[in-house]
Amino acid sequence: MASRRAVRRRSVVKRALTYVAVVIVCVIFLFPIFWLIATALKTRAQAFSFPPLMEPHLQELPRRLH
Amino acid sequence: LLEKYFPIFLIIPALAVVFFLVIFPLVWSLGLSFYRYNALRGGGKITFLGLGNYLRLLSGSLVWERLITTGEFVAAAVCIEFLLGLALALLFSQQFKGRRLAITLVTMPMLIAPVAAGIFFRYVFDATFGVVTYFIYLVTGAKVKLLSNYAMLSVVLVDVWQWTPFMMLFILAGLESIPRHLLESAEIDRFSWFTRFKVVIWPTIRPLVMLALLFRTMDAFRTFDSVFALTEGGPGTQTELISITLYRIAFQYFRTGESCALAFLILIIVILLTNLYLRMARRVT
Numbered sequence: 001m002a003s004r005r006a007v008r009r010r011s012v013v014k015r016a017l018t019y020v021a022v023v024i025v026c027v028i029f030l031f032p033i034f035w036l037i038a039t040a041l042k043t044r045a046q047a048f049s050f051p052p053l054m055e056p057h058l059q060e061l062p063r064r065l066h
Numbered sequence: 067l068l069e070k071y072f073p074i075f076l077i078i079p080a081l082a083v084v085f086f087l088v089i090f091p092l093v094w095s096l097g098l099s100f101y102r103y104n105a106l107r108g109g110g111k112i113t114f115l116g117l118g119n120y121l122r123l124l125s126g127s128l129v130w131e132r133l134i135t136t137g138e139f140v141a142a143a144v145c146i147e148f149l150l151g152l153a154l155a156l157l158f159s160q161q162f163k164g165r166r167l168a169i170t171l172v173t174m175p176m177l178i179a180p181v182a183a184g185i186f187f188r189y190v191f192d193a194t195f196g197v198v199t200y201f202i203y204l205v206t207g208a209k210v211k212l213l214s215n216y217a218m219l220s221v222v223l224v225d226v227w228q229w230t231p232f233m234m235l236f237i238l239a240g241l242e243s244i245p246r247h248l249l250e251s252a253e254i255d256r257f258s259w260f261t262r263f264k265v266v267i268w269p270t271i272r273p274l275v276m277l278a279l280l281f282r283t284m285d286a287f288r289t290f291d292s293v294f295a296l297t298e299g300g301p302g303t304q305t306e307l308i309s310i311t312l313y314r315i316a317f318q319y320f321r322t323g324e325s326c327a328l329a330f331l332i333l334i335i336v337i338l339l340t341n342l343y344l345r346m347a348r349r350v351t
Contacts, residue, residue, distance in 0.1 A: 018160050022168050025154060029172050032227065035197055036186055050195045 099326035106320040119327035128311070129328065133335075136308045138218065139293075140286040143225040147282060148275075150226065151233025158234065159241040169238075173231040180228065184295025187224045188213070191296075213297060217305045221293050228292070229282060236278035240271030276347035283343070284336055308332060 039047050099120070102113045123129050158169055175183070190196050191212040202210050212220045244267060252262045290309040293299070299306030299314075312332065316325035 015162065018157065018162055021157055022162065025157065026168055026171050029175060029227070029231070032186070032190060033174055033178075035190060039189070048195050050200070052195060052197045052200050 095326040096330065098323050099330055101323045103323040104320050105322040115323070119324045120331070123324065123328055123331065129308070129331070131303070132306060132308045132311045135303070135306060136287065139222060139225075139289070139305070139307060140283060142218075142222045143229075143286050144279065144282050146222065146226050147230045147233045148279060150230045151278070152237055152275075154230065154234040155237035155241055158238055169235075173235065175228045176231050178228070180289075180292040181295050183224060183228055184292040187220070187292075188296050191220050214301050217297050217301055221296055221305045224292055224296060225286065225289065229285070233278050233282060236274050236281075237271055240274035241267065244270045273347055276343060280340060280343040280347075283339055287332075287336055287339070 100114060100116060100118075102111075102115050102118070154172070158165065158172075178186075190198050193199060193209070193211040193213065196212070199210060199212060202208070202212075210216065248266050248270075249262075252266050257265070288309055289307060290313065293305055293307055294310055294313070297305045299310045308328075309332075312325055312328050315321050315328060
């Protein structure tokens, strides 16, 4: 019985590790695409600021869309 | 009589398209490669050189240096893409919730046009306000000039980012075609993970891996747009691939005949590579 529980625990750990790995991979591959969209929504000054802004200030967006 | 020749009339349009768009330019550029010809000067003096263009290219050091650069780029990119793609495919061959969604998300870089990716990564890798530079600064505390000091690395990184999903999809297709009973019997025999990979998984996915490697090698060898948009072959000539040299000879120096000769040299190299891969793939099966 104990060994069966150990097997089950191992499978839970394995599943958790799989999820963590998948999330990390997705974040790495999608970050440039996220950055592409985020940059598209920034003003020129925001796009070239340092340190880079992680999120655009969207209150200026309606003005830019005109 | 009409009935006999009617099928021929039907295939004439398709044949004409193939002839004028594929065969004619190919033969014409092969012909041009034997002449000294400048497309900018039009009908100036066109002299027949025979194999002169080829000899000049092969005896100079320029082409060989560019071929070494290209070789470094292809080897680095394809190796990293293969290893990463294999790891990702093994990861995604597991069953978990949201697997389809995750595969779709990871393959998204393939959908971006290479030129756009090049221009965009130029901004991302920028030495003063690029995000990647900023992350490296956060981790190491040093401001790295990626595009000038690590140009080849950044060029390879963009290629890897864009084309690893391609490799992954191929290997994933191979992994999914493994007969279930083989995996089950491997499990019953209590094979270690490595033995299972060597005996069951690798022989099944091998042909697909070879095909994917072939595609990627040919594609990486011809890479032009992403690298040209990213570094324009610079700094200096550090990332000037053979395709960029070809572009320069043809459209900046306008030595049209010589560029045709170089194009055919590249074609020959790619055909040789293809045959090598096909032979390697056939040897086992």
